[in-house]
Amino acid sequence: MNSPFQFPEGFLWGTATAAHQVEGNNVNSDIWVLEHIPDSPYVEPSGDACDHYHRYQGDITLLAELGFNAYRFSMEWARIEPEEGEFSRAILEHYRDMLRACHEHGITPIVTFHHFSSPRWLISRGGWEDKKTPDRFARYCERAARHLGDLIGAACTINEANIASVGTRMGFMPSRKKLKERRWWLEAAEAFGVSPKKMSPFMYASSSKAERITLRAHRRAVEAIKSASGNFPVGITLALQDIQAGEGGEEFAAQMRKEINDVYLESLQGDDFVGVQAYHRSRVGPTEFLPPEEGVELTEMGYEFWPESLEATIRYAVDKTGLPVIVTENGIATADDARRIEYVRRALQGVANCLRDGLAVRGYTYWSAMDNYEWSLGYRPTFGLIAVDRETQERTVKPSARWLGAVARANAFDRV
Ligand code: GCO
Numbered sequence: 366m367n368s369p370f371q372f373p374e375g376f377l378w379g380t381a382t383a384a385h386q387v388e389g390n391n392v393n394s395d396i397w398v399l400e401h402i403p404d405s406p407y408v409e410p411s412g413d414a415c416d417h418y419h420r421y422q423g424d425i426t427l428l429a430e431l432g433f434n435a436y437r438f439s440m441e442w443a444r445i446e447p448e449e450g451e452f453s454r455a456i457l458e459h460y461r462d463m464l465r466a467c468h469e470h471g472i473t474p475i476v477t478f479h480h481f482s483s484p485r486w487l488i489s490r491g492g493w494e495d496k497k498t499p500d501r502f503a504r505y506c507e508r509a510a511r512h513l514g515d516l517i518g519a520a521c522t523i524n525e526a527n528i529a530s531v532g533t534r535m536g537f538m539p540s541r542k543k544l545k546e547r548r549w550w551l552e553a554a555e556a557f558g559v560s561p562k563k564m565s566p567f568m569y570a571s572s573s574k575a576e577r578i579t580l581r582a583h584r585r586a587v588e589a590i591k592s593a594s595g596n597f598p599v600g601i602t603l604a605l606q607d608i609q610a611g612e613g614g615e616e617f618a619a620q621m622r623k624e625i626n627d628v629y630l631e632s633l634q635g636d637d638f639v640g641v642q643a644y645h646r647s648r649v650g651p652t653e654f655l656p657p658e659e660g661v662e663l664t665e666m667g668y669e670f671w672p673e674s675l676e677a678t679i680r681y682a683v684d685k686t687g688l689p690v691i692v693t694e695n696g697i698a699t700a701d702d703a704r705r706i707e708y709v710r711r712a713l714q715g716v717a718n719c720l721r722d723g724l725a726v727r728g729y730t731y732w733s734a735m736d737n738y739e740w741s742l743g744y745r746p747t748f749g750l751i752a753v754d755r756e757t758q759e760r761t762v763k764p765s766a767r768w769l770g771a772v773a774r775a776n777a778f779d780r781v
Pocket of ligand 1: 383386524525604642694732739740748
């Protein structure tokens with residue numbers, strides 16, 4: 366019989382959320398606008414979401430009671446800087462209160478400065494393809510870090526900096542050329558008061574120019590956060606892909622790894638860690654991504670049930686960067702909570718294998734603390750450890766939350 370695997374002392378055990386997906390009524394953000402354009406890909410608006418903006422006290426208390434010692438959440442730029450150059454002290458204080466609530470419960474706050482949503486005004490000014498955006502982002506980061514840095518445990522500048530690159534290459538996001546022919550895109554451009562060619566919300570910013578601007582924004586943000594305050598680690602998070610070659614797919618796999626993962630991983634010199642986010646493997650043939658393999662169990666997202674992708678991407682990230690890793694997201698959308706436990710158990714086995722081999726993995730934050738707004742897919746996919754009744758906002762703890770919370774408290778789990 367195997368003895369339980371002991372994680373290193375101080376290992377961060379958390380859950381993750383993003384402001385737009387849980388706070389509710391994020392009305393000044395670009396995504397709120399997109400959600401309300403008729404026929405946009407957003408199947409429903411985010412509305413009150415989980416009303417986490419008002420209920421964070423109860424939510425953080427619950428996470429601590431379950432056994433977690435970390436919480437990754439994002440601050441909303443659209444709230445903190447509602448018009449360009451105009452900062453809200455009241456909103457900064459709100460996030461200060463959230464940080465305080467974490468500390469009161471022995472929870473290390475991992476704060477993301479940008480998680481997909483941006484202020485409307487940024488999009489009106491060319492968004493993530495405008496050369497001034499790195500400076501704009503750095504100014505916001507500096508302001509927020511100066512106000513809050515003494516309470517931040519670790520900071521992620523940009524969440525999934527490579528998401529648009531992943532989306533267009535893997536085909537779940539239309540190319541810019543196609544977008545410009547769509548009616549909803551034209552209407553959205555009108556709503557932002559920008560030409561359809563110049564409209565560039567984060568998730569749709571897939572050009573090589575956007576790639577450079579995003580990476581520059583990250584670099585500028587790291588400098589700004591570090592100069593403003595604090596003695597906490599700063600890094601980026603990436604949607605890393607475990608790209609596996611099917612028959613004849615070796616060359617294309619290498620090309621995709623380079624374009625989706627390496628361009629970003631190779632630009633992180635000077636960072637303190639890399640945030641690894643992985644959910645499933647992606648198979649490729651000679652010229653394209655392949656659909657899920659016949660017979661493999663699928664999640665609510667249509668992904669293959671493939672928790673081993675976490676170990677593969679951690680090893681990949683360490684190999685390319687030499688940096689410590691925080692698993693900033695890993696999880697599964699499923700209605701079958703027993704499958705969630707199985708998924709996380711296997712993913713953690715991968716983390717344990719990495720640790721045993723001496724890799725510097727500092728923490729694991731499960732996506733997500735609660736069922737929430739899964740962007741264009743709305744509320745249908747359920748990633749949460751905690752269910753949320755969207756009528757009453759009542760929280761119901763799932764067995765997986767108790768299981769992972771117990772692992773967190775013990776800082777150990779039983780290996781198979
Ligand atoms: C992302 C984001 C999260 C998602 C999660 C589940 O990866 O798209 O960081 O906001 O909700 O990954 O798809």
